[in-house]
Amino acid sequence: MEHFEAKLSRAATPAVRDILGAIAVVVNREGTVYHYATGYQTMTIDSLPVDHDSDLTFMMASAGKFITHIAALQCVEYGLISLDESVHSVLPELDEVGVLSRNDGPEALKRPFVVSPISQKVTLRHLLSHSSGIDYESNPLVQEWRTHMGEEPKADYHPGMSPVMNAYSTPFLYEPGEGWMYGASIEWTAALVSRLTGLRLGEYIKEHIFNPLSMTSSTYHPQENPEICSRILQMVRRDGDRIVPMDYTVAELGLICSASDISKLFVDLLSPKSKLLRKDLQEALFEPQFSPSSAARAAIRRDTEMYAVPAGMPMNMTMAPVNHSLAALVVEEDVLYSGIPAGTVTWNGMPNLIWAMHREKGLAMAFLTQILPVDDEKTVDLAMEFIRRAWRTFG
Structure with a gap:
């Protein structure tokens, strides 16, 4: 790992400063087998360094969404819902909308769009595999349809603990189970957990995930946990050849975790006996969900740009050998460029955090930093250097 360490350390020196700071970790079923930290905690002149003893925290963004998925699978284990039953009784807002599509019929010029009732209900499996057909209002097709209907752009609907009937109007983009789209399924999964358990998502996860594993430096409510928040690595953004501090409020942070907590x-997830999930649900975090002939697998394999970085694949790769588990992306063939082996489950987060797990090899790794924009070229190069050498050294 010496080459990676030298490359990362140089990038984090004040003279170069391609990155402010970063932590890279590798774990197996027994515990941490590799931990490297370098750089500085803030952009200030008197900043403390990032070192092995720095218990820094990180805004996880999308890299932490799989934790919500674990919470949902716990609801299955507790008998509150099953993977393949409709979620509409808990999320009745979904009954209010249909499937939006372009009209290919003879009346297409007069009626360029069609909204049809859905023929099947959304299940938890659909939500966790991002095959629900649900997306945000920012979807280009939804925006085009709104314009055609003479409607003002609508704000995204964020479902809470209680249903707000007649407030949700964003249509499905395809029939549940008949496509793949990394969109708003996570919002509905979070609401499902809250409504099933009667707790705020962060409260539920603290009690049922963080506490059992002694994850004491993780929170969904940073404004209520100033000590955890005070240790966050400063967020920066690339501005030409330099990096500059980012302005944000504590409320915007969302989930924050430390490297030790992750x-x-x-x-635990690699362990033969997880504290969080029974065996079949634990395995579902790693198992591909889409059959070879399914529309969902065809759709995810066409959307390489969405996941090229965590999968270690070229952005322009066509029909990428991937699938999706109930946690995240599954790489189904060895990737030569990044050294990622088949069977790896992986995802990333907006501030250029990347993680990967492999159940059979009993290995997981994470590259943690805080820099924008997402998929920043220099940061991705450093992350890929780590991932290549980590698989080669430990995998």
Whole structure:
């Protein structure tokens, strides 16, 4: 790992400063087998360094969404819902909308869009595999349809603990189970957990995931946990050849975790006996969900740009050998460029965090930093250097 460490350390020196700071970890079923930290905690002149003893926290963004998925699978284990039953009784807003599509019929010029009733209900499996057909209002097709209907752009609907009937109007983009789209399924999964358990998502996860694993430096409510928030690595953004501080409020942070906490979670998920999930649900985090002939698998394999970075694949790759588990992306063939082996489950987060797990190999790793924009070229190069050498060294 010496080459990676030298490359990362140089990038984080004040003279170069391609990155402010970063932590890279590798764990197996027993615990942490590799931990490297370098750089500085803030852009200030008197900043403390990022070192092995720095218990820094990180805004996880999308890299932490799989934790919500674990919470949903716990609801299955508790008998509150099953993977393949309709979620509409808990999320009745979904009954209010149909499937939006372009009209290919003879009246297409007069009626360029069609909204049809859905023929099947959304299940939890659909939500966790992002095959529900639900997306945000920012979807180009939805925006085009709104314009045609003479409607003002609508704000995204964020379902809460209680249903707000007649407030949700964003149509499905395809029949549930008949496509793949990394969109708003996570919002509805979070609402499902809250409504089933009667707790705010962050409260539920603290009690049922963080506490059992002694993840004491993780929170969904940073404004209520100033000590955890005070240790966050400063967010920066690339501005030409330099990096500059980002302005944000504590409320915008969402989930924040430390590297040590993420390591504890990975160890449990790789363990033969997880504290969080029974065996079949634990395995579902790693198992591909889409059959070879399914529309969902065809759709995900066409959307390489969405996941090229965590999968270690070229952005322009066509029909990428991937699938989706109930946690995240599944790489189904060895990737030569990044060294990622078949069977790896992986995803990333907007501030250029990347994680990967492999159940059979009993190995997981994470590259943690805080820099925008997402898929920043220099940061991705550093992350891929780590991932290549980590698989080669430990995998």
